[in-house]
Amino acid sequence: MQLKVTLRDVAARAGVHPATVSRALSDQTRRQVNADxxxxxxxAAEALGYEPDLTARTLRTGRTATAGVMIPDLTNPLFPPxxxxxxxxxxxxxxxxxxxxxxxxxxxxxxxxxxMRARNVDGFILMTTHxxxxxxxxxxxxxxxxxxxxxxxxxxxxxxxxxxxxxxxxALVDHLVGLGxxxxxxxxxxxxxxxxxxxxxxxxxGLRRHGLEPRQVxxxxxxSEAEGSRCMDELLADTDATAVVAxxxxxxxxxxxxxxxxxxxxxxxxSVTGFNDMRFMDKLNPPLTTVRIPQVDMGTEAAxxxxxxxxxRTTATQHAVLPVTLITRESTAAPxx
Amino acid sequence: MQLKVTLRDVAARAGVHPATVSRALSDQTRRQVNADxxxxxxxAAEALGYEPDLTARTLRTGRTATAGVMIPDLTNPLFPPxxxxxxxxxxxxxxxxxxxxxxxxxxxxxxxxxxMRARNVDGFILMTTHxxxxxxxxxxxxxxxxxxxxxxxxxxxxxxxxxxxxxxxxALVDHLVGLGxxxxxxxxxxxxxxxxxxxxxxxxxGLRRHGLEPRQVxxxxxxSEAEGSRCMDELLADTDATAVVAxxxxxxxxxxxxxxxxxxxxxxxxSVTGFNDMRFMDKLNPPLTTVRIPQVDMGTEAAxxxxxxxxxRTTATQHAVLPVTLITRESTAAPxx
DNA sequence: TTGTACGCGTTATCAA
DNA sequence: TTGATAACGCGTACAA
Numbered sequence: 145m146q147l148k149v150t151l152r153d154v155a156a157r158a159g160v161h162p163a164t165v166s167r168a169l170s171d172q173t174r175r176q177v178n179a180d181x182x183x184x185x186x187x188a189a190e191a192l193g194y195e196p197d198l199t200a201r202t203l204r205t206g207r208t209a210t211a212g213v214m215i216p217d218l219t220n221p222l223f224p225p226x227x228x229x230x231x232x233x234x235x236x237x238x239x240x241x242x243x244x245x246x247x248x249x250x251x252x253x254x255x256x257x258x259x260m261r262a263r264n265v266d267g268f269i270l271m272t273t274h275x276x277x278x279x280x281x282x283x284x285x286x287x288x289x290x291x292x293x294x295x296x297x298x299x300x301x302x303x304x305x306x307x308x309x310x311x312x313x314x315a316l317v318d319h320l321v322g323l324g325x326x327x328x329x330x331x332x333x334x335x336x337x338x339x340x341x342x343x344x345x346x347x348x349x350g351l352r353r354h355g356l357e358p359r360q361v362x363x364x365x366x367x368s369e370a371e372g373s374r375c376m377d378e379l380l381a382d383t384d385a386t387a388v389v390a391x392x393x394x395x396x397x398x399x400x401x402x403x404x405x406x407x408x409x410x411x412x413x414x415s416v417t418g419f420n421d422m423r424f425m426d427k428l429n430p431p432l433t434t435v436r437i438p439q440v441d442m443g444t445e446a447a448x449x450x451x452x453x454x455x456x457r458t459t460a461t462q463h464a465v466l467p468v469t470l471i472t473r474e475s476t477a478a479p480x481x
Numbered sequence: 482m483q484l485k486v487t488l489r490d491v492a493a494r495a496g497v498h499p500a501t502v503s504r505a506l507s508d509q510t511r512r513q514v515n516a517d518x519x520x521x522x523x524x525a526a527e528a529l530g531y532e533p534d535l536t537a538r539t540l541r542t543g544r545t546a547t548a549g550v551m552i553p554d555l556t557n558p559l560f561p562p563x564x565x566x567x568x569x570x571x572x573x574x575x576x577x578x579x580x581x582x583x584x585x586x587x588x589x590x591x592x593x594x595x596x597m598r599a600r601n602v603d604g605f606i607l608m609t610t611h612x613x614x615x616x617x618x619x620x621x622x623x624x625x626x627x628x629x630x631x632x633x634x635x636x637x638x639x640x641x642x643x644x645x646x647x648x649x650x651x652a653l654v655d656h657l658v659g660l661g662x663x664x665x666x667x668x669x670x671x672x673x674x675x676x677x678x679x680x681x682x683x684x685x686x687g688l689r690r691h692g693l694e695p696r697q698v699x700x701x702x703x704x705s706e707a708e709g710s711r712c713m714d715e716l717l718a719d720t721d722a723t724a725v726v727a728x729x730x731x732x733x734x735x736x737x738x739x740x741x742x743x744x745x746x747x748x749x750x751x752s753v754t755g756f757n758d759m760r761f762m763d764k765l766n767p768p769l770t771t772v773r774i775p776q777v778d779m780g781t782e783a784a785x786x787x788x789x790x791x792x793x794r795t796t797a798t799q800h801a802v803l804p805v806t807l808i809t810r811e812s813t814a815a816p817x818x
Numbered sequence: 819t820t821g822t823a824c825g826c827g828t829t830a831t832c833a834a
Numbered sequence: 835t836t837g838a839t840a841a842c843g844c845g846t847a848c849a850a
Contacts, residue, residue, distance in 0.1 A: 148843090150842095150843060150844085151843065151844065151845095152843085160820075160821090161820065161821050161822080162821095162843090162844085163820075163821065163822080163823095163844095163845080163846080164819085164820060164821075166844065166845055166846085167819095167820085167845090167846095170845085173845090173846090176819070176820090177819065177820080178819060178820085181819080181820085195595060195598065195599045196599065196843085196844075197599065197601070197842090197843055197844070198599050198600050198601070199536055199539045199540050199545070199600070199601050199842085199843080199844090200540055200826090200842070200843030200844040200845090201843080201844055201845075202536045202826090202844090203536050203537055203540050203825090203826045203827070203828090203842090203843080203844075204825080204826055204843080204844045204845050204846085205826085205844085205845070206826080208536070217565070218555075218561045218564055218565050218568075219561045219562050219565050219760070221558060221561075221760065221761075224555045224556045224558075224561055225556050227555055228554070228555050228556050228582065231555075231580075231581070231582065232582075235581075235596075238596075240579065240581075240596065240600070241580070242577065242579070243568075243578070243580055244568070244572075244577075245565065245568065245569075258532060259572075259575075259577065261532065262532050262533065262534065262535050263535050263536070263577070264534070264535070264536050397761075397764065400764075423556070423558065423761075424558075424734075424760075424761040424764075424765075427734065427737075427761075427764075427765050427766065428761075428764050428765075428766070429764065429765070429766035429767075430766075485827090487826095487827060487828090488827065488828065488829095489827085497836075497837090498836065498837045498838075499827090499828085499837095500828095500829080500830090500836075500837065500838080500839090501835085501836060501837075503827095503828065503829060503830095504829090504835095504836090507829085510829090513835070513836090514835065514836080515835060515836085518835080518836085533827085533828075534826090534827055534828070535828095536826090536827080536828090537826070537827030537828040537829090537842090538827080538828055538829075539828090539842090540826085540827080540828070540829095540841090540842045540843070540844090541827080541828045541829045541830080541841075541842055542828080542829065542830095542842085543842080
């Protein structure tokens with residue numbers, strides 16, 4: 145049983161020196177070798193089923209063709225499509241993603257960072273960006289290529305891929321105002337996350353454009369169903385709002401739960417909107433009005449930007465803001481007269 | 482800027498030979514070195530922030546502390562929790578998961594396998610098992626440790642972690658019969674997958690135990706919403722069934738869509754059940770009666786079994802069948818009189 | 819155009 | 835108990 149075919153084996157079969165095999169098999173150096181010899185080498189390699197050992201290559205070159213991908217939690221339905229986009233784009237260039245969950249926990253984040261650095265990943269794609277992001281700061285400090293996805297790093301000069309939060313929230317506000325709502329509250333995402341802040345800002349300025357002011361603003365501590373429920377409960381304690389803009393779908397789902405528990409009906413008693421259009425948001429009861437972000441594309445774009453840097457085609461930081469789409473469903477309706 | 486701290490650096494600072502540092506820092510060999518020297522070495526390592534280079538270690542030892550995880554599609558909500566369980570369990574022992582999607586495509590599967598082997602993964606966790614599984618066969622042939630999750634390999638002597646399909650389907654059948662249903666059809670999963678076959682078999686024998694025979698059996702070509710819709714349409718063309726047992730949640734979701742399109746109501750006109758209890762199945766309209774499988778635990782267990790083999794504690798194949806729970810929701814009700 | 823020689827950082831073996 | 839040395843498989847400067 146042939147355990148491992150190495151350069152030597154191929155060299156022996158092709159009757160050349162291992163170094164020649166190495167050259168013949170690499171795109172960069174192919175032209176340094178006689179076409180005939182190269183053909184013989186390639187034949188030998190295929191006959192033996194030779195596959196270069198990436199570990200050895202890495203030790204020699206310092207590159208792993210691997211990107212470290214840090215996400216808060218893979219079981220959050222927002223992330224898998226993005227990861228999928230990343231992986232597929234990386235794979236096209238022979239790159240691989242190393243994925244790890246941080247659960248928004250600083251200590252876990254440090255552990256993950258160390259593990260990935262020990263594995264010599266070439267660059268990072270972060271979906272975990274937050275205020276005071278030590279991980280991000282240290283990567284920037286050491287000039288390791290990074291791209292943030294979904295969230296942005298305030299201040300830092302780091303490439304990013306985000307959805308157009310501003311346009312999305314404005315579309316939601318326009319939609320609600322168009323339905324006749326004038327008393328609109330929001331369940332804002334965490335102030336430590338760029339998405340939370342950006343969407344809240346867009347919400348406020350969006351309303352003002354219509355000559356309106358936000359009703360209540362309640363801050364969620366995390367983008368979770370539980371927080372969505374808690375915040376909706378808090379709102380319901382004292383509100384005359386006819387619509388609630390939630391910071392994302394997860395918060396909206398929790399908000400819908402809270403309404404149900406109180407015996408209130410959506411959209412009859414109160415309209416609710418989300419953000420992201422995660423899978424199954426069209427099958428909720430009621431189906432959720434939300435903003436679709438191009439999840440897979442965001443991943444692809446992030447991988448593309450990272451590869452651009454890794455393959456040294458560019459060194460400038462890039463900021464891609466991808467377009468979003470308002471998705472109108474049955475969780476929003478005209479307020480009762 | 483210190484780019485990389487190596488054994489040499491630590492050795493120099495501690496005033497010993499690099500080999501001694503290596504010994505002092507490894508659990509296996511610590512006892513070979515003088516306690517005092519070891520302490521000096523550890524101090525030096527910490528002072529310099531030394532982190533062993535896993536690439537170099539791999540080249541030397543042949544082991545990567547990495548498991549290749551193959552899944553059909555990360556965006557299928559069934560898989561992320563399992564992957565999460567795998568990753569967390571592996572991480573406890575310093576192992577990492579390398580994740581790749583195959584989309585149930587044989588060619589993609591081969592590509593992924595090659596890529597993972599080139600990266601010297603120590604073992605595999607497969608959620609992609611199917612009939613005539615060339616990937617699985619080749620791994621077994623080369624005696625590479627493998628564990629299959631969710632699905633099983635027919636015949637092959639391979640460790641596996643599955644949910645108790647049999648008990649789950651029987652619970653569903655008992656539940657429906659208990660509600661008064663006697664005309665029950667099924668949308669069976671693909672015959673090429675062990676889950677599809679096992680659940681269909683359990684469905685038939687389960688009904689027989691009640692002295693009943695299946696009404697129609699329609700086979701889905703894939704576990705997808707689209708196939709669920711198609712199969713439900715096919716059923717509705719000619720059936721007097723009052724309940725439909727779908728092969729999994731995805732098929733059930735598609736089936737519910739098809740009902741809605743036809744203007745039929747669930748459970749009033751027809752009851753529907755799923756399998757897996759994926760996220761959000763409790764928020765569908767109507768909430769889905771299904772069988773909960775311990776998704777995270779399945780991942781954890783698979784990783785545990787793989788680690789057992791990799792750390793050479795055992796070589797025997799293990800088959801873990803994890804318990805399931807019937808989750809009764811509003812997609813099932815007594816048939817109309 | 820091809821061969822020689824070396825080193826990437828680690829661990830295993832052997833000698834001291 | 836510690837040190838010296840070789841080797842894992844590859845890529846590359848240099849020599850031929």
